[in-house]
Amino acid sequence: VWINDFHPYVPQAEWGGMKQSGFGRELGPAGLAEYQEAKHIWRNVAATPQRWFE
Template sequence: MAPYEGPRAVTAAQRRCTSVGPEVALRQGTVWVSDHHPYVPQAELGGIEQSGVGRELGPAGLAEWRETKRIWRTTNPSAQGWFG
């Protein structure tokens, strides 16, 4: 196991699977309950901490590539305010 990989658990016991719910604080990138490897193209990819930086294929992944920028365009280029 690589040093950045998180813990894994696999069980066929239905009682154990149903005990995982929103009240359990999991810090995992992907969690499957009673299934394995279902994925949809719209889902973001990414891990937690060192196993993944941000999220790909979603708003969080896009935000990693953006920088906030303000562009002012004057439609009437005359002296304005105290510059006049």
């Protein structure tokens, strides 16, 4: 029996458009990539401070 559609949708699967037909991916790693920015954090764990912390 089909009601309104014949494709099964899996709520856990990511979805979205291809190329210029959509804004990107939702519900998956690719959906988070648009909100991420790479950063570098360094923490001094040495017993003595480095020279720029003196």
